[in-house]
Amino acid sequence: MSSLTTDPRPTADSRGPGKGPGPAAVGGVLARVGGQNLGLIGALILVVVLFGALNENFLSLTNMRVIAEAATITGLLAVVQTVVVICGGLDISVGSQVGVASVVSAMVFTSTGSNAVVGMAAALGVGVLVGVLNGLVIVHGRVNPTIATLAGLAAYKGLAQLLSDGRAQGYVLDDDWFVFLGRGSIAGLPVMVWILAVVAVVVHVLLTYTDIGRNIYAIGGNDTAARLAGIRINRYLIAVYALIGIVAAVAGILLTARTGSGQPTSGSEGLELKAITAAALGGCALRGGKGGIGGTLLAVALLGCLENGLTVQGINSFWQNVAQGVLLVVAVVVQQRRNAERAVGLPD
Template identity: 80%
Template sequence: MTSTTLTGSPAKKAPGFIARIGGQNLSLIGALVVVLALFGSLNGNYLSWNNIQVIGQAVTITGLLAVVQTVVIICGGLDISVGSQAGLASVVSAMAFTSAGSNALAGMGAAVAVGLLVGVVNGVVIVYGRVNPTIATLAGLAAYKGVAQLLSDGRAQGYVLNDSIFIFLARGKIAGLPVMIWILLLVAAAVHVMLKYTDIGRNIYALGGNDTAARLAGISINKYLVSVYGLIGMVAAVAGILLTARTGSGQPVSGSEGLELKAITAAALGGCALKGGKGGIGGTLLAVALLGALENGLTGQNINAFWQNVAQGLLLVVAVVIQQRRSGERAIGLPA
């Protein structure tokens, strides 16, 4: 009797456990374990606590952008300009810091204000200009990068590592964990709570799932979309501030170029349906960790960085193919 109960219990509990975690997340966990085991066997220092922290710090900026990219994709939108927004915020934070007499809070405040402004501009162009989000933010990618280069004359600006606040952001630790990782976890937790446990989150999922039904339900679609893009701009500004802290100066392009592709790849790998209405922060964070572990492992094996770009592109394609297969949608160019 006891034996039957013990053997039967896991079988009953397993489906609920899998449902709570999600098949997509279980796949990511499995892939992450494989990557860690593979590179851990090739490099004795790969699984050391120091290297785990290095991976965590390396993915913080990408992680912040991936978290808000997840929100906008759930809405049914996209933001290709997040990397340029982070670069612009980085330049503004360093230049404002210098202009205000080495005042870190002034630099950070100016960066967040600019981030909010460019995010709202994206939202207004998309909503009121009736421009496709991909086209609007593609234009933003070029425009914000250009503004950052004009402001900085194409060069790194300022030097912030003589300031205790920037030093703390770049090198500080709380409870043995780097501050940068704490910032990512706090932002991710806040966005997760918003999406899962508030009316705002439920309305965001509704917008991406069926915008017509959402409109009929009385949801102000325009207000939500502009607000979401404003949120992206603010979090991108935080990423830009961390970029400034890590590099010691405002970076108009270096360090921010390519971040948009990494953020979209992480969101897609994490289970976001690119047509909207589906996704979550947990899956996105797992995908960010997987990308970071893979990149660190390849770098440790002295594999050319160009191959890392190839791997990243392939992962994005794989993620989209899996989504298409699961959704049952007809492939373009093939008979129904």
């Protein structure tokens, strides 16, 4: 009889007291965390334990704060790089955008009689313009995103150097707003970390729980199908690159606050490699349609601990670039294997 039909799956009661969660529950937790993230957590623990054993100062609260602050700017760029990669694009110009925003924030601050709000607003405005320009070149110029933003990398770097004459500009650490952003704390955590957390949560909610996020995944997964479904791809692409410009400007403002002056290249050079590496390590498929903010933040933490650990050990900083390059290749190889894609130039 139908009224006597029962669910054959085991319940918590059927396992008896003290048995703990069954395989299905464990599998559910693992599925939610994701194999990629579990691998990153394991690697992060290994790096922390290794450098903690080699140097007792590595695990000090002071050094943890240094790692968190140093990783914030990379984290901001990696979060928005995740969005554009999911959408099927790429932005190699983010580091140069940070440099332009940093210089503009300091120069406008100085020229307006130490008005921090105006300086920050000017940097954000430049960020929007630069991001929209990238989007317009890609969409209406029909230029490959890699080529378009590679051009932007050179152009925006040159712009920052022209504006600043290649030198650090201004001094902002006599202003309470910049000091608060660069040196302040809330509930024991640096303000910079709180800013990263807010941006990450907003972007995660946008990607996970809104139609906008679902459309971004759809565009990256199959832009033809997305177009046939009525999604206005061009508008989305321009908006995504504008978002990158805004967040890069925030990162530029934080760089100014952290260093005390506008930096045309120092502190911003190489950020694009870190952001792309973090997104790839975090599980973003570079062909689009796959990725998430949680994995990206874990990758940012891993890169930050690795970079700081090498520095604390007195290892030549050039090895940090080697490590980043190796990690990027490893991340892409893992993606290729996981997706069972044919090796380039080799038979099936």
